[in-house]
Amino acid sequence: MLRDDFFTYQTQTTPHPLGMEVSHAKGSYIYDNQGNAHLDFVAGVSACSLGHCPPRVIDAVKEQLEKYMHVMVYGEYVQQPAVAFTKLLASKLPKNLETTYLVNSGTEAIEGAIKLARRYTGRSQLIAAHRAYHGNTMGSLSLMGYEERKSAFRPLIPDVSFIKFNAEADLEQITEKTAAVVLETIQGGAGFILPENGYLAKVRKRCDQVAALLILDEIQPGFGRTGKLFAFEHFNCVPDILVLGKGMASGLPVGAFVASKKMMDTFQTSPKLGHITTFGGNPVIAAASLATLQEITEKQLIEQTLEKEKLFRTLLVHPLINEIRGKGLMLALLLDDEEIVNYLVLKAAKKGLILFWLLFEPKAVRISPPLTISMKEIAIGCDQIISILNDYKPTAVN
Template identity: 70%
Template sequence: MRSEFFKYQAQTTTHPLAMTISHAHGSYIYDTNQKAYLDFVAGVSAIPLGHNHPKVIKAIKVQLDKYLHVMVYGEYIQKPAVELCKLLAKNLPYPLETTYLVNSGTEAIEGALKLAKRATGRSEIISAFNAYHGNTMGSMSVMGYEERKQAFRPLLPDVRFITFNKEEDLDHITSKTAGVILETIQGGAGFIEPKNNYLAKVRAKCDAVGALLILDEIQPGIGRTGKLFGFEHYQCIPDILVIGKGLGGGMPIGAFTASKDLMDLLTENPKLGHITTFGGHPVIAASALATLTEITESELMAQALEKELLFRELLVHPFINEIRGKGLMLALMMPSEDITNKVILTCQEHGLILFWLLFEPKAIRITPPLTISNEEIIKGCSIIIHVLNSI
């Protein structure tokens, strides 16, 4: 299968990890040699309840026996999608009450950018340097990392960049600005949190000039930071909230949420302002509903903050310069890119899955399932320390 993987399946890098998967359960992934790997990555923050969670699997199987895709998004009333959007509204602050379900985080970003332009009649979008919001053309246009997008220019015009956490740059937000799009916690840049009420100050500036604030919660959302969404830590409510990854519970999904008045703008002038065939797919919506229900009705969010403290207590080593992030969205900062690579690859040999961040080569990603046990955290951290000691 390895040779067929490289021959028939398009690759994203020249050196994929190329582990051949047999099955997965809980906090573990198993290869075809039946070797178990403790998963500290969770599909890059996409599996908050671990692998094959029984409530998620049950919801999928129940829906499978009823119907799959029946009509393009928005035409028929389908209970899983309605209940999912209703539960999101129940757990979000006003006026975030209406959700558009799509297929991925990057598609949700596209919809959010369109909505900001439609609502304001303006064209300028402001993003942050080292931001990552997806890889389709609009999302790539607001990516703040030129090396990854220069080969695909021309991209969207009228995109400007500011430095995350730099208050002086807020003067670039003006009456020409349709929307400001920021990750609540910068992911690819190295899990950088907003400081000194930065997001609240961005919110105030947007209000002053009539621009919309879009917050990308694709990574920090769905309980990973100890609250359902990261913005709840920072006294800032966006005009448009973008969701993805963990919402699906292991199934592909994206969503953007805004007020009813804002979202209604996509229905006219022009009509069909945003359309998708498979958005709100009933099986995926059922999986997402089961995931969101479990996270909001359990103690997993509170436990994420407790587990963060355990990680910080255990991961002390001369090579660990800093641990960034919040909850179970953590990044170990190494002295060099070379050490980062050695740790990730050697830990996999020892049965622990770690991963890189997009733009920060010294960072090691730790984003395990929220369901990971303290015993599994202790086990995984001991492997990391052992590997660091061997370097």
Template identity: 50%
Template sequence: MNNRQLFLSHLAQTTDFPLMIEIEKAEGIYMYGPEGKEYMDLISGIGVSNVGHRHPKVLEAIQNQLDKYLHLMVYGEYVQSPQVQLAKALCETLPSHLDNVYFVNSGSEAVEGALKLAKRYTNRREIISCVNAYHGSSHGSLSVGGNEIFKRAYRPLLPGIKNVVYGSFQQLDEITENTAAFIVETIQGEAGIMVACSEYFKALRRKCDETGTLLILDEIQAGFGRTGKFWAFEHFGIVPDILVCAKGMGGGMPIGAFIANKDVMGAFKNNPLLGHITTFGGHPVSAAASLATIKVIQEEKLLEQVETKANLFKKLLVHPKIRSIHNKGLMMAVEFESFEVLKPIIDRAIENGVITDWFLFCDDAMRIAPPLIITEEEIEKACGVILEAIEGR
């Protein structure tokens, strides 16, 4: 049996229609099939490969760590240089209020930890999240998701969850002294790149302060330079109580984190002790890769290039079938009339070597979130392929 047959026979499937693209190698913004077919990755593996596939400095960090040690002990017991140096580097990108990092393996796990921490610290049980939010697929993270289609088959989920409309000033009154946390994507991703205004975030911050509610910002997709700032909340003049990150954090390696004040994070140490446990969280190889990723973003000045590159996409992607483009930096949604119009365009673009996608809760919009290292020439090439796909070629 070949790999495609083995894939269908033995690998758990998530749909009846997987893409079935076979990849043998990846480099930079490109992936390559067995026969050498080249694919331009315009979605970064869904927000993961922010510094591109197999960045040389990330590979070097991984190799150096492989020569030292792999897993040693469950998280939080041994002093491991990759974890310690990564935590320090992360805190240096953040306001001083956020000075304590808990490493996990993924975005869903980071959300789970953040929710537990908020409930434990406040001794409250109610959590508020937003309509069309996506925070992950495990039971707790699914509970605070905002789309019933994905939730109904798995109920009962966590009790005490309220959904409000992202960006709604009026519904901020739902936050009360009973609310442990308000969890929100700084930029709503799977809703199709929805961006609330600064005034909303400032009002949200005030309401959380007034009620003693912890504000959790989910930057699993929006963090690590995707929007042109290292953290998306920097655009809005606020600071969260707990910050959640993953995806673009690891340079292609699995890692996530939730970050809070040391006093807040200390709630996990007593009653009970070991209030949150992970075996592989902050794996030394992933931590080394993540530290290298931060250095690449900073040293190659990728943040400074994001807005120019996003504007070039918007300048080039002009067609009567494109209704609008909304974005925050290189986190972009290109809107069409319907999924029925969009899906053949995506399929033709893939056939012609450019990989895009749609959004879970916005299937009439094309997802564009390329590696931040993409060049202007590559943007021009990619947009040419997309425009040809729109024309049916």
């Protein structure tokens, strides 16, 4: 049986994975092997920006597959899909973010970004935020501000310090010894926490004062999810290095970090090959990235996210919902306790609605549907959530 083989031959990372057997997926729905449709309010954890199997992306992938797939390690051959994507991306970003290094995942993009910051500044100290999440490889894990998740893997990379997100007083810890401050534009695993009171602009100013770099991690909010192409556009703050991933290629594995050409050129010498990747810039994935970016920016999807957010906030009113955090289609329901969260996520799964947890906030439920989700589909899913919460009865305490 497929399910038995899954548990035997494929590594699991939790004791109790959801274990749905997937048959196919289309638009806002995933279908199991029993033919049941599951409305997707998670989008592969913000990866499937255009829903499942978007036609424009499928066509671009098929067209590229018939030409060539992998031909050479990153950076040696001129391959049209990667060039076209990075050129279009540069046209959508501030002038200092002109050159892109394509990699295979968000966590690899973080690794490349912190290497670049240390190489360019000649400094070693990195500053990240408490309750931050930037990935799970060793460098990214070193930036995780959550000791419970990383203590088993120590020792990690040295010279990493932590500040509290939104705490202006902590900015004095950024000094002339700091290579870079690495922040999520919107804290994801911590519960979709927005920067407040001009916080990111104040971080930017402090970095400028001490010649430290600012790295913004937009792996989750990037590519239109917050009502802007990138979330930093909401907060009067332009990073020195921008880190991307997840929603960039409609569900294919990808990541990128973007900086000035002057900065990126330091990877060429002392030593040369300052960052190496075999499959970064893969032409098939670059074709998917190009088609995804074209579709997002040409079809008014970014503007629609804020209207869809309003509908979620209008419909998701219930005594058990204490708060809705986030922006656009990057939302988190804050409930009273972990028991209600588990009840809602698991009960929804049985009723054909996909919700999910957040890493560090046990009272939160993730809502990050495809940008293409319809108003009708939002209403259907929200009705399910309210119905499930209406049926909730607390577990009796002995």
